[in-house]
Amino acid sequence: MFGLTMLVVIEFASDVCDDDWKKFQSFLISMDRGSKIIIISKLKILARFGSVKPIFLKVLSYDEMRYLFKAMAFGSVDPAEHPQLVQIADEFVKVVHDVRGSLVEINVFADVLRRNLHVQFWRSVLNKGIRYFKRNLSIYGVHPGILIEQGHLVDISDFALHPLSMTLGEPLVNVSIKEEPPSVALAELLANPSIRPEGDFTLIAWKSRIAPHKSFTHYVTSHAPETYEGSKLEGSALPRRKRRGVSI
Template identity: 25%
Template structure:
């Protein structure tokens, strides 16, 4: 009886808190006007960014300004969506008490805007939900900043007209994002400028690219290597995958460990060498690599791109290193929303958009997770199914916080075992023991989608391989997992305690 009374009192308190805070938020006199100003400046930014993305910009200064514009555009869209969808919760009659209470608690929180003052990834997050009375002031500050940014873009718009247009086929947004690299346009142009501009010295030009696991280093380099202007400039594009430079003997750039990505017999004898290393490279090995490249192309003009998760490779560069960080929450929401809703306008389904926003936030900027989960949402476009996925995402997060004190996607970053949720089956979880990526043609017959939906027949007993996701963009990796149908157990993965900063995952 005491438990029932406590539950009723707790429910009444949460309802009262939600009512009071909602009433306060609705009665703020300046909120609506500020949001209208925000919508106008975001529309202007949309127009400029789309025009700029259709031009072949080579100036580093212009690219930096475009990056600022793009960040402001995504941030503005994020705030507008959050303010638009935050009052649309779930149908309380169709969910359990626990998730309903959590939903009310989430709705009673209001937006607080953080300032972009640099620093850690946590401080860079543009939005997070807390009860706070300074919403109008912070929202006003954000809109003022975006308007000042647009005002200072007059020179950018003037010089933009001088850059040639890029011919592209018209595609729907979700089709374009599903088949193209997302969020790295500025970095792509920077790498292209490095490769296509003549070297200042006759020495080998080296560009280091540094970024954490899963930041998209390989994808960025692969996209650049497929550019026609790059293939015309270099006679051969060589790829040295991770691990092939451990041998400190003579480096043979035409040996079995080296993959030839492209050959152009009509071009001048110039090499483009792509080197992937996990951490650091031996000084002697690096010296022999450069010597081999020089002997193969003695006329000069060859270049090296080296990618790593270690900052130590920065000193190897002859130009400023390119640093890739995880995509911020605002553009990630734009990506996830486009994949989940397809050609449907999210404004027409605010209840589902609110659920999608929470699901996207829990993905921690994981692109593989976005493709898997958003694909399920798009293929099962109804509120009941989306609500089930939201409940599974919430429960899986709580399970990992209780067992490992880590968000599941942060355990993925640590490359440790983790549990994933299932919609069907006697056991609602499966344990992912390990995972790998390759670009081979052979893939497991079972997919992660089959495991989640309980389709595809009876699953094997014990450990088995499954295809988590097959990328549609270069280098077309297949992400496979070894997993087992198993309920959460506190002992799983306890032996592997890797200290890792809780940053965003892509």
């Protein structure tokens, strides 16, 4: 009987006990010696589990980010046919690169722009994005992408033209009546801020087009602007919003 050869891709968000890793690795090898494991993580310490030299992804250069953003924003459309959009895209990439923006942010905004290749729409969306970066840097002194990763709130008032804050995760479900909170796609919110639900809601920032089509969701709630004034972060993380409640 032939063994089952597998390719296992694991993403670690935290460090792993060496003994636990050895047990898992031994189990996989026992199934078939041709099986392979790929480890993905932001923690360099996990490189100790690898049997080959690790590959470290660094911040993209301006030219690399510019090429990637245009490829995703224009899709199959020739950018040369839209010189004004190319100029707007260049302006946005410069801002994102200057504040050391992430690939997730590039993906999110490119996904929004690809839906509507009109100059006025692009200018509106990218101006909102630029104000979003500058507002959070001014308030907290930290890039909003880093704030989200660490569980802090970020100000997204510029997206909806209404005082809103956002953090990683989803609103809690009202277990007693099993009511799901409303959800809105970021692309829809940027295009039409009036669709913002009353009260808390789930914001779907981006959904992968590759199976299993993972969605990047955030918890959004209204906030009073004055509560954000002068609130520079000083090393203490805000508590992360719990994910959906589960009935017991």
